[in-house]
Amino acid sequence: MRRRLPVLLVAIALGAVATGSLHAWVAYTAARWPGGATMTLNRSSVANVSASQAAAAIQTAMSAWNNAGAKMALALSGGDTNANQIANDGVSAIFFRPDSNGSAIATTYAWWYNNVIIESDIVFWNGGRVFFAGSSGCSGGYYIEDVAAHELGHVVGLDHSSFVDANGQTATMYPTTGQCDQNFRSLSSDDIGGIRSLYGVGSSGTGGTGASSPPQITSPAPGSTLTGSSQSFTWTAGTGASELWLHLGSTPGGRDLFEKGLTGSSITATGLPTDGRPIYATLWFVQNGAWQYATASYTAAASGSTGTLMLTSPAAGSTLSGSSQTFTWTAGTGATELWLHLGSTPGGRDLFEKGLTGSSITATGLPTDGRTIYATLWFVQNGAWQHANATYTAFR
Numbered sequence: 001m002r003r004r005l006p007v008l009l010v011a012i013a014l015g016a017v018a019t020g021s022l023h024a025w026v027a028y029t030a031a032r033w034p035g036g037a038t039m040t041l042n043r044s045s046v047a048n049v050s051a052s053q054a055a056a057a058i059q060t061a062m063s064a065w066n067n068a069g070a071k072m073a074l075a076l077s078g079g080d081t082n083a084n085q086i087a088n089d090g091v092s093a094i095f096f097r098p099d100s101n102g103s104a105i106a107t108t109y110a111w112w113y114n115n116v117i118i119e120s121d122i123v124f125w126n127g128g129r130v131f132f133a134g135s136s137g138c139s140g141g142y143y144i145e146d147v148a149a150h151e152l153g154h155v156v157g158l159d160h161s162s163f164v165d166a167n168g169q170t171a172t173m174y175p176t177t178g179q180c181d182q183n184f185r186s187l188s189s190d191d192i193g194g195i196r197s198l199y200g201v202g203s204s205g206t207g208g209t210g211a212s213s214p215p216q217i218t219s220p221a222p223g224s225t226l227t228g229s230s231q232s233f234t235w236t237a238g239t240g241a242s243e244l245w246l247h248l249g250s251t252p253g254g255r256d257l258f259e260k261g262l263t264g265s266s267i268t269a270t271g272l273p274t275d276g277r278p279i280y281a282t283l284w285f286v287q288n289g290a291w292q293y294a295t296a297s298y299t300a301a302a303s304g305s306t307g308t309l310m311l312t313s314p315a316a317g318s319t320l321s322g323s324s325q326t327f328t329w330t331a332g333t334g335a336t337e338l339w340l341h342l343g344s345t346p347g348g349r350d351l352f353e354k355g356l357t358g359s360s361i362t363a364t365g366l367p368t369d370g371r372t373i374y375a376t377l378w379f380v381q382n383g384a385w386q387h388a389n390a391t392y393t394a395f396r
């Protein structure tokens with residue numbers, strides 16, 4: 001039996017002129033990606049900035065969606081593509097075009113079949129328009145990261161939203177943006193609610209590839225705190241994936257801590273730091289003829305911690321639910337003198353500081369600007385002050 005061709009096409013442009021009605025997030029199709037989408041940048045098409053600068057900006061925008069706590073993930077292929085047509089050609093391409101499309105800054109196109117999105121292309125309209133990378137130096141143009149964050153919201157299946165928060169910040173899926181604006185790169189609660197509703201709540205971390213299932217790290221659970229300087233990692237094999245490598249780094253995509261080709265079903269990384277820093281894992285693999293990757297992040301074991309006393313809720317790495325947040329912890333063995341510090345810097349206590357009794361405490365007056373919040377749980381155990389760390393993202 002012959003397969004019918006997918007024919008549905010949607011073109012959604014990010015405009016420079018205000019339109020739209022007052023409503024929160026909506027989906028433009030009932031179709032969904034099966035787990036995630038891997039996109040490829042046409043590197044030679046990139047204008048105004050270097051291809052690696054553009055790739056980094058797009059990668060960061062993908063991370064914003066991947067950190068939204070939904071069961072889908074976006075990945076940028078490590079490869080290149082010469083795809084420069086708006087076409088269902090088997091490559092979900094991102095390319096710049098020295099052309100204009102009305103007032104549109106960029107446009108996302110999507111194709112789906114039954115209830116499965118099978119491809120999406122993003123065009124940055126570069127005719128008479130300047131794009132910038134990073135977060136400074138913009139003049140009379142647009143930051144790639146912010147435009148990409150918006151277009152990637154279309155890629156996952158979201159349409160425009162007219163949501164504006166109490167501080168006057170528009171949702172990332174707001175239909176228009178201003179020159180040099182940087183508010184799209186941080187998702188609003190409306191955007192997060194949208195992707196979570198479309199894909200369900202869960203940990204992200206796999207760059208899906210449509211019908212094929214990608215390898216992914218299964219243990220330790222993404223978002224968890226490592227148990228010491230030595231840590232065993234396991235993964236799923238995926239469908240037809242080969243050339244698996246595990247990188248562990250102190251920065252997203254980094255490999256300063258560990259780098260090794262994978263065979264078998266587990267590997268033990270040794271010599272890992274025990275200072276509570278974030279550790280970023282990247283699982284590289286070849287699938288469907290291209291290098292792709294899945295990510296997960298962890299918290300390094302805390303120095304001096306016995307590992308028996310830990311913050312248990314909210315989960316390390318998660319986004320807080322508002323300016324008021326309840327924290328719970330495990331009791332530990334013979335641990336006394338518990339204190340919770342919350343700070344804007346590692347080990348800081350500028351946001352909250354209180355001795356703990358009972359089994360939970362509610363911190364109030366926390367910032368709601370999306371900053372990283374560092375929690376330090378101090379305690380006396382075995383006659384010495386020790387601590388356990390966790391990081392969170394402030395609500396916004």
Ligand SMILES: [Zn+2]
Pocket residue numbers: 012013014015150151154160174175
């Ligand atoms: Zn749009």
